[in-house]
Amino acid sequence: MxxxxxxxxxxxxxxxxxxxxxxxxxxxxxxxxxxxxxxxxxxxxxxxxxxxxxxxxxxxxxxxxxxxxxxxxxxxxxxxxxxxxxxxxxxxxxxxxxxxxxxxxxxxxxxGRSAMPQMIRTWTIPASEFSNELNVELCEPPLTGDSLGLKTWGTSFVMARKLEELSKQYLSHLLCKYAPGSHDANTKVKVLELGAGTGLLGITAALLWEQDVVLTDLPDIVPNLQANVKKNGLGENTSSTGTRASILDWTNAENSDVFSQNPEDKFEIILVSDPFYDTQHPGLLAGVIPKYLKELDGRSRVIVSVPLRDAATRAMKDDFESLMKKSNYELLVHGRERCLDDWEESAQDENDSVYCWWSIWKPIS
Known part of the structure; x- marks a missing residue:
């Protein structure tokens, strides 16, 4: 019935x-x-x-x-x-x-969220001076084991909503759409999302920026990620171009069809949201970024956001920040935004919100 x-x-x-x-x-x-x-x-x-x-x-x-x-x-x-x-x-x-x-x-x-069945959620990104209101529809399968990428986390929603503001201020040299007074067609830019999960941030970027985005995660996450890409009208072709989902394991970063030794095949923009669940993750991420980011005389950008849930996540954020600076990356700008998750049983209480730290990095040429 x-x-x-x-x-x-x-x-x-x-x-x-x-x-x-x-x-x-x-x-x-x-x-x-x-x-x-x-x-x-x-x-x-x-x-x-x-x-x-x-x-x-x-x-x-x-x-x-x-x-x-x-x-x-x-x-x-x-x-x-x-x-x-x-x-x-x-x-x-x-x-x-x-x-x-x-x-x-x-x-x-x-x-609680871990007991809930598969669900379909629609995420609304407000209209801006550049784009109409955007609705992104995502499937979240039941959580199994430690597959945390099957859930949409609050940080990705915060960053998806903030994406055009950051684009206008810090990415207009790469994305013509946001350049003051520009009427030029959007120049194609290669965009990579690491640890994409359900794909909210990467899909939003593809739709708002009108760019091809490669969304990557672990093997058990990618099938749902690819389904979400298609659900939002992206990745319909079967070629290697276009917005798509692909496997990329940070512990074996060069063994991915996304990886290339050719500098021209690397990415001008890398997106990362809520990446740290273990103390080894800051080092892994700081090691993966140089393998995939195009140098471009310092014009490329990396956007990383980390929820500061507790002392452990704050320590991992600090560790990552230190490692990036040692790896010759400059922190251009950073800030904090309030975000909410529905993981805890007490998620109904808005006082349970945490702050996510966002940052934009550039390679020092």
């Missing part, structure tokens, strides 16, 4: 769809044998939308989170036998399956 969970102003079990907290006592009680329609609408209203790290869209707090979880558990365990009344057996079983499936989803949403 199709499941359409969008409802407008429905009143169910005594409460209306709103941002007001819901109590389990407000929900249709099973001993009263609520109808399929009533339970369906209730489960739709209980949906916790995945946050997009924009405070206005953060879900409201439930006054009775434990009670609602118990209610959902009881609903999953109920045989809903009264659904068989007045309809044929096939229809009743389809309705029961729909309610159990929705109740399971609502329960998973309350267990």
């Amino acid at each position: 199709p499941s359409n969970e969008s409802l407008d102003g429905a009143t169910v079990g005594g409460f209306k769809s709103s941002h007001k907290p819901i109590h389990s006592f407000d929900l249709p009680q099973l001993h009263r044998k609520p109808s399929f329609s009533e339970l369906f609408q209730t489960l739709s209203l209980l949906r916790l939308q995945p946050p997009s790290w924009d405070t206005a869209s953060r879900p409201s707090t439930e006054d009775d989170a434990q009670g609602i979880s118990r209610y959902l558990t009881r609903l999953i365990g109920s045989d809903l036998h009264w659904f068989y009344t007045g309809v044929n057996e096939e229809e009743a079983e389809a309705r029961i399956e729909t309610i159990h499936e929705l109740a399971s989803k609502r329960l998973a949403e309350r267990c």
Whole structure:
């Protein structure tokens, strides 16, 4: 049975769809044998939308989170036998399956991101003086093991929204679109994203900059990354040119179809967002960048953003900064932006935000 969970102003079990907290006592009680329609609408209203790290869209707090979880558990365990009344057996079983499936989803949403099933999210990049509003649609599979690249992290969204501001101020010498008074066609520039994850930053760059971007990550991340590239109308051709996803392991950086010894095949812009999850990562990234960045007499640029979640990530950021300077890269500009993640169970609280450090580097010629 199709499941359409969008409802407008429905009143169910005594409460209306709103941002007001819901109590389990407000929900249709099973001993009263609520109808399929009533339970369906209730489960739709209980949906916790995945946050997009924009405070206005953060879900409201439930006054009775434990009670609602118990209610959902009881609903999953109920045989809903009264659904068989007045309809044929096939229809009743389809309705029961729909309610159990929705109740399971609502329960998973309350267990944190790692328990949630595959989801499709749409990320909105506001219009600017250069571009119309942009909507990027991404698939996030269920998280498995340590495949953190299957999730869209807050830093990539912050940087995707900031991309045109940075482009105008610091990349106009490479991207004609942002040069003052320029009416020239955009000169083609090679762009690489390292550790692209679900691809939000790289896909946004490809669409806003109107440039081909190579988005790279580990082998288990790339299939979903490639699907997201195609989902947004990119990478439709099968040639080696155009926006595409490719495997690039930082521990074996030269064993990738993206790598080339030819200086002309290297990249003018490298993008990196939220790259550090282990103390070895700053050194690996600082070692990969020179293998892929075109020198261009110091005109090439590297944009790196790191969320400062805790003392460990701050230390890794400092380590990376030191290594880049030792490797003959100049820190042109840096700043901080507030970002939010939905990883923690307490993600509903906007006070859980962290700051991401962003930086733009150039090679010293």
